[in-house]
Amino acid sequence: MQLSPSLRRTVLAGAIALALPMAAVAQIKVGVTVASTGPAASLGIPERNTVSLLPAEVGGQKVEYIVLDDATDTTVAVRNMRKLITEDNVDVVIGTSVTPGSLAMVDVAGETKTPMVSVAANARIVEPVQGAREWVFKTPQNDQLMAAALADAMEKQGVKTLGFIGYNDAYGDGWLNVMEKAAEAKGIKMVVAERYSRTDTSVTGQVLKLTAANPDGILIAGSGTPVALPQGELKNRGYKGTIYQTHGAANNDVLRVCGKDCEGMVLPAGPLLVADQLPDDNPIKATALQYKERYEAKYGEGSINTFGGHMWDAGMLVEDAIPRALATGAKPGTPEFRAAMRDAIEKTTDLAVSQGVFNMAPDNHAGMDERARVMVKVVDGKWTYQPDL
Incomplete structure (x- = not known):
């Protein structure tokens, strides 16, 4: 039986699609909700901008980032998180920019058993590490x-x-x-x-x-x-x-x-704010400057700030964890992979990021020590490192 030209083209297209490597499809999904409008927009905008700098492929797998704006509204932050999990089937959620919204999202993380990396600061987001907080981590310093x-x-x-x-x-x-x-x-x-x-x-x-x-x-x-x-x-x-x-x-x-x-x-x-003023032996300087250079190359000189750095660090946490989660054999998009990602993030060790060095543990989902802070003073309208304070 001879196939019509249009049918032959359809069959050929299907064969080509089947022959393409699986890595060509976005297999790992990262959901992001930040306050890119509203009172906390000065935090959320650089966080949103930073997502575009995060790796599109990790461990041989494509990574897709789905970014939503919660307008600094706690109710919207929770709604966004539920949408990302139930409709978009993400493997991990990053957000949100402020403490009230992040605290409200904690219960959703526990209920759905989805790892969450907050970019807000309050220690209560991750402490004590029990119940729903077993699924929650954060990047800003306590x-x-x-x-x-x-x-x-x-x-x-x-x-x-x-x-x-x-x-x-x-x-x-x-x-x-x-x-x-x-x-x-x-x-x-x-x-x-x-x-x-x-x-x-x-x-x-x-x-x-x-x-x-x-x-x-x-x-x-x-x-x-x-x-x-x-x-x-x-x-x-x-x-x-x-x-x-x-x-x-x-x-x-x-x-x-x-x-x-x-x-x-x-x-x-965080050291990122004055990265170029830090001594060369500071363990954070190299990664902080890498982020600063990439961000300012895209968004302009002087546009860097520490809030975007918290998103960069969240991205580095996820990037570092993905190979360990994949090594378990769990498939992205499944409850098993979400659990593997949670476990992998918790095992993060000596990961130097733009704001400090992460060492996570079962009883510590913030993971920062004194290397994550410097004292700064505004002098002549500029941030200046104050090593003596």
Whole structure:
């Protein structure tokens, strides 16, 4: 029987498709939800941008990244995660940008048995490692690690009394708790604590209470550009003490929005922020500069920030884990492969990334140590490494 020309073309196309190697099909799927709009957009945009720099093939398998925007909305973050898992059948989820959304996603990770790598900072996202948190990891440094660095710096700068103004959400709650403990350990007394919302347009009342107490130093516990609001108000009200920030302020957009009001502020940050100022023997310098060069080559000189670095590090965690997960024989897109990925991430050892060195363990799903922090001060409008703080 002779085949018609059109049928012959159909049969030939099918034969060619069958002959193509399996690696030509995207076999491993990574779901991503970040706050690329809303109050935390200055975090989510560089995180979203960084996804385009992550490897498209690992261990001989194509990797597909499916990126969604949750608009800094906790409900949307959870909805995005469920969509990525149930409709897109992803093998791992990265996100989201902020603590409240990440905390809400934890239960979904446990319920669906899907490994999750948060790019938000609060230690409660991964601690204690039990129940649903057995499926959750994170790349930013724990608040406790950074609070200890702040307390050391405050002690060196002669701070005896401390004021606090932080977000009125889980991020602020966490920082108030860890900073009180870190300060107390250094004999520093917290004399006043105020709160504000990420979307507030005025903090005059809170700042008047802070300046009335006149502490030696004041810590602003926020993230992204909203930290510029209390920073500017404190400067405009004539506060003369040292203003400290958390690593949530380690963002060039903060300098842009804050301008001269940022001058002199002190904060702990991941090494990426000042990578080119680090000594050559720093174990993070090479990987941090690699990310910086790739990001700025695509998005422009000076565009790098630490939030994008957290996404880069999440990508490196996933990339490092994939070969170990594949070695189990589990197939991508299956519950068995998701479990293998969870186990593989937990076995991450001595992985140098842009913000530190990961050593995960069954009781430690953050995996960072003191190498993941440096002290930084804004001098002449620029981030400057402060090795003596």
